[in-house]
Amino acid sequence: MDVFLLQLLNGLDKGGAYALIALGLTLIFGTLGVVNFAHGALFMLGAFCAVSFNKLITLQKIIIDPTKTTAWGTPLEVRTPYAEAMFGDFGQWLVNYSVPVSIVLAIPVMLIIGFVMERGLIKHFYNRPHADQILVTFGLAIVLQEVIKTLFGANPIPQSAPDAVRGAADIGAMLGFQAGAIVYPWWRMVYLLFSAAIIAGVFAFLQFTTFGMVVRAGMADRETVGLLGINIERRFTIVFAIAAVVAGLAGVMYTPILPPDYHIGMEFLVLSFVVVVVGGMGSLPGAVAAGFLLGILQSFASMNEVKDVLPGIDQIIIYLVAVVILLVRPRGLMGRRGVMEN
Amino acid sequence: MTLIRKPLSRRSILRSGAAGGLVLATPTIFTSRAWSAGYLNEPTGDxxxxxxxxxxxxxxxxxxxxxxxxxxxxxxxxxxxxxxxxxxxxxxxxxxxxxxxxxxxxxxxxxxxxxxxxxxxxxxxxxxxxxxxxxxxxxxxxxxxxxxxxxxxxxxxxxxxxxxxxxxxxxxxxxxxxxxxxNTEMTGAALAPVLKNVMGADRRAYHLTADYTWGWSQEESIKKYTEQLGWETVAAVRTPLGAGDFSQYITPVLNSGADVLVLNHYGKDMVNSLTQAVQFGLRDKMVNGKQFEIVVPLYSELMAQGAGENVKGILGSSNWDxxxxxxxxxxxxxxxxxxxxxxxxxxxxxxxxxxxxxxxxxxxxxxxxxxxxxxxxxxxxxxxxxxxxxxxxxxxxxxxKDVLVVKGKENPSSQYDLLEVVEVTPRAQVEYPAELLGGELGSYNNGV
Known part of the structure; x- marks a missing residue:
């Protein structure tokens, strides 16, 4: 039972990340009809917002100490962080909480990136075939990756969770199991809750605001909304920017789990596309449900008991399930009629 | 006037083909340095x-x-x-x-x-x-x-x-x-005695192994040498290269009864799997009455930088420092x-x-x-x-040559001072017969 619960928790956590990226992908596809292969790069850019913020607040004042030398004979550099020197305890707190605080930086940065990307490039491909859209967005993703690699190097850059949520929680003891039977990292639980909050926020925004209502109407019938005199294109640009923010925030909060490097977005992109297809192209609840479903399945498929019976199943389970679902339900779990069918 | 055309025979086709081939190859034969030199790419300038x-x-x-x-x-x-x-x-x-x-x-x-x-x-x-x-x-x-x-x-x-x-x-x-x-054979021979000294002979190891030639080789060597010293291998699980998130492979370790996790990963895989293993509280865990330990058989400085403070106290091997x-x-x-x-x-x-x-x-x-x-x-x-x-x-x-057993430094003095040398294993201890690993050298090829 404890092993089952542990894998379930792990699957939900994984699914949270998949769902967040898939949600953004679906938003863009549902509104603009664009297959955005640069969406993983947005996740990566978000992660590097956290890295940049951390670098900024840990900038160090370098003083050359001529009395001491390095092992290779050059004068020793003495480094003191500016933030700590200038702000004292607050500076230390800022360094400790750099990942969650960097959200404040990531939101405007990702909004601008999303806006520029959509206005500068994506809008020119609205009426082009999906193959063109895939090529141009994939190319853009590679360019963004190379830019980040040039600026930050190819190695992963570790980011720490705040001290208060570092380490693991003994959930087993809380639930009445044997102590130490179900241990799960605090930050992963924070990430799961964060994913749930962002997903709920996006749904609430679309469901309960006038802007959201127009967007939903546009997703259902763009032409009719346009005929009513509503500038749907402007709203869709904002939706693209919101999707960029969602992907970016998913990236920011993921940095303590996986040290980010320039390639981190690509690792999620393919899986997220499978999630979107399984959930149903253009269906937001479908993307979220499929994200969690595939995360849980992937987690259970990695159990030794399962792998003993079906070796290698952990590496193909997601694709296997995708094939089966598409055979049984060609539109995916909650796909709408007419989407990607022409 | 009637033109009498000779039918194409198999012999004429072969003859024309050979002549054509010779003509096409002629420039290459005479310009190739391999033709004139005693070996490929013999330097002729300064x-x-x-x-x-x-x-x-x-x-x-x-x-x-x-x-x-x-x-x-x-x-x-x-x-x-x-x-x-x-x-x-x-x-x-x-x-x-x-x-x-x-x-x-x-x-x-x-x-x-x-x-x-x-x-x-x-x-x-x-x-x-x-x-x-x-x-x-x-x-x-x-x-x-x-x-x-x-x-x-x-x-x-x-x-x-x-x-x-x-x-x-x-x-x-x-x-x-x-x-x-x-190589991994030398890593096993150098690292296992240190592991025994630090962690004892009664240990149960769980291997996570990168699924390619180096991972298999590393797993085999560590298993061989630690089992010789009395360790038991609980499980050896292959992980896809570049998995990113290893959490689904780490969670089964928690209740496996193992008290040592051996990460046969290198580069980014090692950075990720080690970071995540530490996040799952493995280093704070007590199993079988012993402190849970993590081992990284092959270290590199760049990997240590990537894993940050998670490398502190973790043993591995290195070619040089x-x-x-x-x-x-x-x-x-x-x-x-x-x-x-x-x-x-x-x-x-x-x-x-x-x-x-x-x-x-x-x-x-x-x-x-x-x-x-x-x-x-x-x-x-x-x-x-x-x-x-x-x-x-x-x-x-x-x-x-001598092999270094290294450990993540507890108090590094700089970002380049992340590993400390625990032991210099003498060359004699890591030597093995050449036939142990199989294969044939064959003969030299000079390219001509």
């Missing part, structure tokens, strides 16, 4: 060209950049520029800092992208188009084995860079290939540090040393012919290159 094949893009790009820095430094020293680095401490005094066999060293570079096919393509280009007489580099055993095989077929020497799998000088060894870096106190290490660290502003990695060290060893062998042989250079390297005993007295064994073209 320079000799080396091919540095390193990952310049992809996951190991930073490691590749460090290797390239070391190669460029070696070329400078060979050509008499800079402070000479390890040339002054090298026990062989054949090289005088004025090139090799009267020729200055030039170089070309290729990008392996840490992919076998890309690495072979760039090595092929450097051999065929740039006239490289020797290929060196690599940050992956899969790539090294693929390029070594290509160099054997082409007829040039391959001086392996960072490759740790037994197979490179085991079942996949080739006459034209030479490795200075240590810039903090060693011997004269060779100090000379190289000084030279590299002054040139680039930071100390060299073990990848940089092995690449630098391989370049010097190849150059020295050519100088002693008086030629760049692969078979003669190979013979000069075979059985060559040397010192002063940072690892103590070292032997290039003739039977498998593998270097034998």
């Amino acid at each position: 320079t000799v060209t080396f091919g540095f094949n390193v990952p310049q893009t992809g996951a190991y790009a930073d490691e590749g950049a460090d290797e390239l820095r070391a190669y460029q430094l070696a070329v400078k020293h060979l050509n008499g520029e800079g402070d000479g680095g390890m040339l002054s401490t090298f026990s062989s005094k054949a090289l005088g800092g004025n090139g090799i066999n009267g020729k200055k060293v030039a170089f070309v570079t290729g990008d392996t992208q840490t992919k076998s096919d890309a690495a072979r393509a760039s090595a092929k280009r450097m051999i065929e188009k740039d006239g490289a007489v020797m290929i060196t580099g690599g940050s992956s055993s899969g790539v090294a084995i693929a390029v070594q095989s290509l160099c054997q077929e082409a007829g040039v020497i391959f001086m392996a860079g960072l490759t740790h799998s037994n197979d490179t000088t085991g079942k996949d060894k080739r006459a034209n290939g030479f490795r200075h870096f240590f 810039w903090k060693l106190s011997d004269a060779g290490t100090q000379a190289f660290t000084k030279s590299f540090g002054q040139e680039y502003g930071f100390p060299p990695s073990q990848a940089a060290h092995t690449c630098y040393v391989q370049t010097l060893l190849y150059a020295d062998a050519c100088q002693r042989a008086g030629t760049f012919m692969p078979s003669e250079v190979g013979k000069a390297l075979e059985g060559f005993e040397f010192d002063g290159l940072g690892n103590g007295p070292t032997l290039y064994r003739a039977a498998d073209h593998q270097c034998f």
